[in-house]
Amino acid sequence: MPDVKFDSKVLEDVKDALADHALEMFRQRKGRWMAVVELAHAERTEPGPDEDKFPSVKVRIVGIEVAPDDFSDERLRELQRGLYRRRTKGGTFDAELDPDVTRAQDVLKHGSGLLVGATSEA
Numbered sequence: 001m002p003d004v005k006f007d008s009k010v011l012e013d014v015k016d017a018l019a020d021h022a023l024e025m026f027r028q029r030k031g032r033w034m035a036v037v038e039l040a041h042a043e044r045t046e047p048g049p050d051e052d053k054f055p056s057v058k059v060r061i062v063g064i065e066v067a068p069d070d071f072s073d074e075r076l077r078e079l080q081r082g083l084y085r086r087r088t089k090g091g092t093f094d095a096e097l098d099p100d101v102t103r104a105q106d107v108l109k110h111g112s113g114l115l116v117g118a119t120s121e122a
Contacts, residue, residue, distance in 0.1 A: 007042040007060040014064050021066050034076040038063035 018025075025031060043058035067073040 001054075003054050003056040005056055005058045007058050009042075009060060011060070011062060014061050017064050018066065020068075034067040034073045034080070036063075036065045036076065037061055 021033060025033070038061070039059040040062040041057065042060040045056045045058075047053035047055060067076050
């Protein structure tokens with residue numbers, strides 16, 4: 001299996017999307033932020049037949065949106081948990097019974113609906 005590496009180049013669109021969060025990220029050394037991220041293939045490295053190296057792929061963040069509030073943050077965390085369960089339980093009987101797996105599948109099929117029109121009172 002190829003190693004996955006991240007390209008350190010930050011595109012202007014990504015910088016712009018992070019600008020509103022940069023100061024908070026600087027201040028909170030142990031902070032965490034939920035985001036929707038789009039990755040793109042940036043580079044592929046395939047070692048020669050006599051090299052003792054693993055192949056690798058480098059990906060670049062080409063799109064990102066950081067959750068702007070606690071409500072959106074929690075919805076993204078719910079989706080992440082559902083996607084994790086879907087990935088780790090794929091093809092198992094538990095996947096058919098787990099409501100988070102079903103919800104993750106529904107969200108992917110029908111659109112997020114988790115953030116559209118969301119308010120903190122919801």
